[in-house]
Amino acid sequence: MSDTATEHSRREAWLMAARPHTLPAAAAPVIVGVGLAVHEGVFAALPALAAFVGAALIQIGTNFANDYYDAVKGVDTDEREGFTRVTQSGLIAPESVKRAMYATFALAILVGVYLVYVGGLPILVIGLASVVSGVAYAGGPYPLGSHGLGDLFVFVFFGVVAVMGTFYVQAASAAAGAFPTGIPEGTVTLAAFVASLPVAAISTNILVVNNVRDLETDREAGKKTLAVLVGYTASRAEFVGLLALSYVVPVWFWLARGYSPAVLLPLATIPYAAAIARTMLTDTSGAALNPALERTGKLLAAHSVLFALGLVI
Secondary structure (H helix, E strand, O other): OOHHHHHHHHHHHHHHHHOHHHOHHHHHHHHHHHHHHHHHOOOOHHHHHHHHHHHHHHHHHHHHHHHHHHHHOOOOOOOOOOOOOHHHHOOOOHHHHHHHHHHHHHHHHHHHHHHHHHHOHHHHHHHHHHHHHHHHOOOOOOOHHHEOOHHHHHHHHHHHHHHHHHHHHHHHHHHOOOOOOOOOOOOOOHHHHHHHHHHHHHHHHHHHHHHHHOHHHHHHHOOEOHHHHHHHHHHHHHHHHHHHHHHHHHHHHHHOOOOOHHHHHHHHHHHHHHHHHHHHHHOOOHHHHHHHHHHHHHHHHHHHHHHHHHHHO
16 A cells, blocks of 8 residues: 555544534534624623533544443443444554544633633633543543433533633623632523533434434443443433434413524424434434434534524524
């Protein structure tokens, strides 16, 4: 193989490890947090951009961690039906993936220094907790994803914390000086919490699809995801319930908070969501659920963009 072909293959392998198809889970909370900030008149471009970069780095770092730890612990095998894992398949050496994981989290912490300058002590605590949880998702003495806590981790950190954190750093940059030690008034609101729920719900559903697809191989490997613990029926009910939550929230903003009917724009994605749900309710094969996984990521992006637009209008 030529040097050029080898380098091309190496780049492709690192792209597979980073899993760019999961990045909507990093962008979506920032999009919604910015939409709410514009509505509230506290939009700040630089904190919002830093929030996105930090979220994307934590997402990629978590992907590296999952790839590395699932391989070295024997969770990933040749029977797995999901996307190629570079450590398990031998495309990249385990130590290289491990180093990339730590380097990516280090970059996230570096970006976080600016966010801490803007948001103060609350962002320091949230940022460190996010990085630690990203490693603990698949690694450490008690991997969250292997003990039924992966869904909760995604819901909290890639949904609630990410949206509220994005709104917080923008509002804090306008309401306080550098490094506030407390929580400035107007930076943590009910509206920000409720706005985070659709992102939290659909981001979690990405994991639900993944875990339903891998249920049998995870069970054989001893990985106790929530899907393994509760089975197919309850996992499907979780998926549908989280979808329902993501569509109830825009209605709440319209009826309970008096927002413009434009906030109902995400409802336009219901037919697309229903098609994904039909697949989830009727199939467990990788051939069906791998495309459903990608479509759930696209649903997250579309719902978030439309919701943010509705909040702005």
